[in-house]
Amino acid sequence: MFLRHLSLVNYKNFDSKTLEFDPVINCLVGDNGVGKTNVLDAIYHLSFGKSYFNPVSTQNIKHGTEFFVVEGEFEKENRTEKIICSFKKGTKKVIKRNGKPYEKFSEHIGFLPLVMISPADRDLILEGSETRRKFMDEVISQSDKSYLQNLIKYNKVISQRNSLLKYFVANHTFDPNTLAIYNEQLHGLGTEIHKKRVEFIESFIPIFQEQYQHISEKDEQILLSYESQLSERPLLELLESNLEKDRALQYTSVGIHKDDLGFTIAGHPIKKFGSQGQQKSFLIALKLAQFHFIKELANTTPILLLDDIFDKLDEHRVSQIVGLVKNDNFGQIFISDTHPERTENVVKNIHQSYKIFTL
Numbered sequence: 001m002f003l004r005h006l007s008l009v010n011y012k013n014f015d016s017k018t019l020e021f022d023p024v025i026n027c028l029v030g031d032n033g034v035g036k037t038n039v040l041d042a043i044y045h046l047s048f049g050k051s052y053f054n055p056v057s058t059q060n061i062k063h064g065t066e067f068f069v070v071e072g073e074f075e076k077e078n079r080t081e082k083i084i085c086s087f088k089k090g091t092k093k094v095i096k097r098n099g100k101p102y103e104k105f106s107e108h109i110g111f112l113p114l115v116m117i118s119p120a121d122r123d124l125i126l127e128g129s130e131t132r133r134k135f136m137d138e139v140i141s142q143s144d145k146s147y148l149q150n151l152i153k154y155n156k157v158i159s160q161r162n163s164l165l166k167y168f169v170a171n172h173t174f175d176p177n178t179l180a181i182y183n184e185q186l187h188g189l190g191t192e193i194h195k196k197r198v199e200f201i202e203s204f205i206p207i208f209q210e211q212y213q214h215i216s217e218k219d220e221q222i223l224l225s226y227e228s229q230l231s232e233r234p235l236l237e238l239l240e241s242n243l244e245k246d247r248a249l250q251y252t253s254v255g256i257h258k259d260d261l262g263f264t265i266a267g268h269p270i271k272k273f274g275s276q277g278q279q280k281s282f283l284i285a286l287k288l289a290q291f292h293f294i295k296e297l298a299n300t301t302p303i304l305l306l307d308d309i310f311d312k313l314d315e316h317r318v319s320q321i322v323g324l325v326k327n328d329n330f331g332q333i334f335i336s337d338t339h340p341e342r343t344e345n346v347v348k349n350i351h352q353s354y355k356i357f358t359l
């Protein structure tokens with residue numbers, strides 16, 4: 001699968017831009033702020049229906065305009081797939097595949113597998129658990145449609161339950177029957193999601209460790225673990241035993257929406273005890289593991305977006321990553337960099353077709 005053509009209208013800093021891509025390697029070069037990352041983000045938009053960097057859709061519209069359109073033509077299994085993602089202020093975002101709008105965006109997720117590696121990934125280590133859950137959910141969703149559906153349903157029930165808890169307090173009332181219905185629903189959905197997360201982590205860890213050893217070339221004891229209250233007790237039990245606390249807090253304090261991933265080095269949190277280099281290697285290993293994991297499960301090589309990759313890696317490591325597509329006719333890579341010569345040096349050595357775009 002590869003992206004052949006991209007056209008942008010009013011997307012971030014672009015009025016209008018059209019790019020015809022190479023099926024294998026594409027480099028976007030230019031000074032800071034010319035829009036290299038914005039092009040990668042537009043490609044991400046076509047795959048996920050949202051920006052990797054800015055979740056506020058109106059902020060992805062070029063300043064002073066009212067709408068954006070991102071259009072891409074992909075070659076997938078010998079067919080051309082035309083994807084359009086458009087958004088006008090005050091309306092709902094629309095994603096169309098070959099002219100037909102999706103009713104639910106979740107139906108589109110996984111259709112065009114894609115992995116972005118960007119300096120913004122550091123949030124995975126530095127920010128709260130939500131970022132790490134999102135990472136896990138994104139990887140699983142790209143290869144498992146029912147997972148995403150269950151997650152959407154679960155989140156809906158959580159917000160209904162939270163509204164009910166607030167209603168109880170505001171109206172000095174309590175209705176155990178409605179609460180019990182929500183608890184049952186959360187238990188069913190949450191247990192299923194937890195099971196998928198456990199399975200995912202089990203198969204993901206060895207791939208991740210292999211990638212880390214490959215990058216660090218040292219024997220460092222890194223560990224990735226799944227932390228969930230549901231590993232201790234069934235969700236229904238947790239909900240029931242935390243009822244008084246939830247009533248006081250007016251929100252649901254237990255469940256898979258509290259899960260986290262633990263990142264440690266030599267038994268200590270990498271956030272506090274990892275060197276900058278170790279943190280970088282950890283993040284790249286995570287993302288490369290994501291790439292391999294999706295490749296295997298989705299049976300398609302994901303498109304790989306490498307944003308400002310030299311910020312994270314030396315040339316040797318970049319060559320190694322770009323070499324990922326070497327033996328695979330269907331892999332496509334996009335690289336953004338401020339130094340044209342440096343990028344060209346790396347891609348030349350791969351002996352694959354490539355295009356360089358100066359923005």
Ligand SMILES: Nc1ncnc2c1ncn2[C@@H]1O[C@H](COP(=O)(O)OP(=O)(O)OP(=O)(O)O)[C@@H](O)[C@H]1O
Pocket residue numbers: 011012013014030031032033034035036037038039059060061062063308336338
């Ligand atoms: N909604 C918007 N409307 C207009 N311009 C925008 C919008 N959102 C972002 N920009 C502009 O896009 C530019 C940043 O583009 P981008 O991050 O793609 O640059 P880059 O080429 O990747 O730079 P660097 O080399 O620094 O990473 C900035 O000048 C920013 O002001």
